[in-house]
Amino acid sequence: MRPDTNALIGLAIEAGAEILKVYGGDFTVAIKDDSSPVTEADVRAEAIILAGLSTIAPDVPVVAEESVSAGRVPEHADAFFLVDPLDGSKEFISRNGEFTVNIALIENGVPVFGVVYAPALGHIWWGGEGEGAFHATVVDGVATGAAKIACQPCGTSGFRVVGSRSHGTPELDTYLKTVEVADFVSVGSSLKFCLLAEGRADLYPRFGRTMEWDTAAGDAVLRAAGGRVRTLGDEPLVYGKRDQADDTDFANPFFIADSRSGN
The missing domain is CATH 3.30.540.10 (Fructose-1,6-Bisphosphatase, subunit A, domain 1)
Structure with missing residues (x-):
């Protein structure tokens, strides 16, 4: 229950x-x-x-x-x-x-x-x-x-992208060169997921370390609003990860959150 x-x-x-x-x-x-x-x-x-x-x-x-x-x-x-x-x-x-x-x-x-x-x-x-x-x-x-x-469809002029205020990385800079960016806003904490869920942003690419407790609540809100969070292998981000060969318990891989459905 x-x-x-x-x-x-x-x-x-x-x-x-x-x-x-x-x-x-x-x-x-x-x-x-x-x-x-x-x-x-x-x-x-x-x-x-x-x-x-x-x-x-x-x-x-x-x-x-x-x-x-x-x-x-x-x-x-x-x-x-x-x-x-x-x-x-x-x-x-x-x-x-x-x-x-x-x-x-x-x-x-x-x-x-x-x-x-x-x-x-x-x-x-x-x-x-x-x-x-x-x-x-x-x-x-x-x-x-x-x-x-609810999430809103991306406009025709490019993606509205949100990123971490405190955790930018070279990998993020490289990724942003591969998409058409109409606007980029730096925001702290799980507020980034909420901007997508409200229809105020389209993409949140994360190429930095996060733990499951950092993302789970925002991920749930985004999914409920019609969005999704995918790994770089295009799989849904999953929770309860233990005994990981390449990282500690509850550590997340890099991911991309976006306003499209499809989890």
Whole structure:
């Protein structure tokens, strides 16, 4: 049985409120073993989400970024949550607002539901199989004005491309020479998926390292809006990847997200 959508939205908003408490003051930054930054906001938000999920869906395992970093990884299951309590740590640290709370439900390798909340921007997106994708603003801790969103066909003048604000690569530069680019916008965190889902962009090529918790919620929203995320081998991006010969558990290959259907 799939967890209640409103409960998951509320949990993301609650975690976002905790993040903003840290964001509004002074905080220190630590560097993890994988060279990624972490702050008190990551830890506090993840604790809220884990506690909430234990009540909302007590029988569903949770793979969460900071827990995995600390060596706490649940046993493999066909259904599990993927959580990034603060996606876009570099955006959080630079205080540009482009960071998100990501909660996704995975079933048999597929992201079937996801919530992406940008607490500093006051916007939230969610979507899942069979129910479509939605956007709302968050006012006083409540999602208001929910409206259905959908990908839009690419225009005739070229692709509207979004890319990472903090993780550009030479491979991306090479790829962009192979497509007709009408516009390119740099955006932090999983907001890139949401721009595609809203019909405001066409392509998000990622030729840099990501982990499953970085992408799962945005991927779910994009799929629900009619888009897709494919590897460079033109296969759907799958989740729950363990014992990978060429990378660590839960690491993603390069991928291209776009506004066309076909997952």
